[in-house]
Amino acid sequence: MTRLAQTNKIMWQTSGSQKGIKTLLALQLCIAWGNGMTIPLLVFYLHELRDIPLGLATSVTSIAMIVSLAGNPIGGYLADRFSARSVSSIGLMFAGIATALLGYSSNSWQIAGVIACLGFGLSISLPSQDALLAILASEQYLSTAFSFQLFLRNAGLCIGSAVGLLVMGRVDLKEIQTLYISDGFIMLLAALIILRVPESKNAKKARKEEVRLLSLLAVIGDDKRLQKVLILNFLLSAAVFSQLHSGFPAYAAEFAKHSSEVISAAYIANTVSVVALQMLILRLIRGWRHKKIIATMCFSLLVTIALVYSSAHTREFGAILFVGAAAIFAVGEILYAAAVPGMVNLIASDRSRGQYNGALVLSTTAGYLCGVTSSGFILSSGHQNLWFFALLTAILSASVTFLGAGPLRGFSAR
Template sequence: MSLRRMVPGLPRQAWWILTGDAVSAFGSGLTLPFFLVYLHNVRGIELGLAGPILSVIAVAGLVGNPLGGLLTDRIGPRQAAVAGLVVAAAGTVGMAGVRSAWQGLVAAVVYGLGVAVTLPSFQALIGICVPRERRSQIFAVQYVMMNAGFSAGGLLAAVLVSASARSFVTLYLLDAATFLAFAALIARSPGGRVPGVRSPAPGERGGYRELLSDRLLLRICVLVVAVFSCGYAQYYSAYPVYAMEEGRLDAAALRLTFLANTGTVIVAQFLVLRLLRSRRRTRAFALSAVLMAAAWTAVLWAAAAGGAAGMAGFAIAMALFAVGETLMAPTVPAIVNDLAPDAARGRYNGVYSLATTLGSIAGPAVAGIALSAGLGAALFAAMALALGLVAVQALRLERHLPDAVNLVAADDRAAGERHEAGAGKREKAGAGNE
């Protein structure tokens, strides 16, 4: 199977926007992994203050996500995304000049607010730049490009960073430049009407109260909160601490397990997307939760095994988690965008983004309490159980979702088969002429 056949054929407008997202993710990879190191080691801010400053970035999403969704429906997704990216760039520049805790707090609020506004507007934008049957594809490609960009940024930062403040300032200015580059790409991206998709008309009125009547959206968002708090948030917070303390991994070995995760995402995403064609998104969502639960079970086994077996177990756990991510990426965001009326697409994505933010805030808080009490094993066991319950509830969504929303389209497979059949006929005709 050729790489060209595996990568979905998306319109030029979509590739233009996705490239900007990858550039922005590259910039975030330059700075986010070293955020606490920068504030504490370089700027001399106490860890007791630097930690909450980092948390403020996520907390800003509680305001920024709904605001971004509302702006998307009022002024349009392109304009809202550009505005959010410019604000995020301003916060990043502010972070480069931080000299005290209060300055770091202000910069983090501005940065977090800008990123949070951008997220629902960007999701709405890529949701309308392809027809309904291509939405799973575009969200899958977006997830791969985001991961690749973030990882590449982290690798470059590891080479460029030093103990000097100048090296960190350079990284933050580069990060700000990537936000502005993304804004420019969105602003200048080719437009054009997409068949079967109506762009929401800016200025249409409406708030979030009407969305409360959509119980299906709310059920999905509750499950998203659970997946992010029990899955993604633990990957970033509890897993590194537990793997190093209980699993006795050193920093180099831990990086290898993260590499196993990122590599699996990049390699597996397009293969998973092909396997999902003509299958139900809710079942992929359920399987995603099951695989994340299996990953945490493998983490528990690896910590008990120790040594080379333990190292292999942690790598396998991260690969399992990665496959779960590749199942989540093309399914749930696509469901939300398919459910959304054109006039409320921004707010639907705002609610979905808010659910991811709530999970990202709650997960580390629970992890911190459990790990400080020496209950790491109990934490991962509980998270695995909770993810299993999410899988059950995801399957129950099937009876409420119409097939047009729940099924991953197979149009491109049919097109590929027609292309192959045509090529075969041409070969036979050529042989006959000979």
């Protein structure tokens, strides 16, 4: 048995609940599978089958992200006030009903309202699910637990997207409606099952204590370590992770002149790399401190940005460079999952875990919104060099800000 396999076995056995962690991760795989069937189809569905103008369809889909700015901190607060599993369940029920209704919404106002409900449901559920996973996993195995979460979510999205793309090729309204109903049913079923996931005694004890739950700004302001992680997370979300589905394909199509086949191959390479390299990277970084993981992650992301930019200036190898960049990007994703969520949950107490995860997800949402908006504006204006410089500056700023912080005791990849 390899060291990593032994680590995984110990994680399941020493966690708050062996059955609970397996159940939660399995549910997240199923939820990702359902979302993968529907989310990539949304703009196509609205434009082609509901006759909504393309620009309006794109704007409507952004409502979910805007609503999430309010839902993320609310979800974290409620998870601390009540329980992470209860809030996760309520959020999934909300999102499941909205997803099912989305397939039968016909005008732009109905669709906007349903998407807002969908975004709010998911936004309060995600930080609660992260908090619940951290509660179930013992502290020394947070890195492995969140890495497996990324692995399963990517696998689910990949499988779901394949199903969705097959249906999209047929352009049949009833089949697409069936997908949205199926996705909604999966989330509703997951909402019921997640209530069966056991909580740790420490989490229950923390809620029974008479404590004053602070506002999100107060929580962030009181913890300088959390501030450093949130700044890092915001900058990376805006400059890199949000670009995977916005700036990178736009730059590849408009400036590098890559074909749709090359862009599709890059997405496939990214997903396959995450799945294939997950275990190997976890084995390599076992025992690394958080700064070493973050430094390696930032280096891999800088290489990714450089290869994407270079793909437009090297005609002979441009396509290879772009696909290779997507594969290297997967290394950064894996290292991020192994470090950032674990650090947040290591510095959080049981009575503030929900708000800490809410703050992390909020910084991710804000970063994505900022990154998608700014990259669209810069690239549509033809300033690709400014876009490249902005991305590099953000990554370097994130590195300097975080790596200059004091040590975070107790965290290493296991």
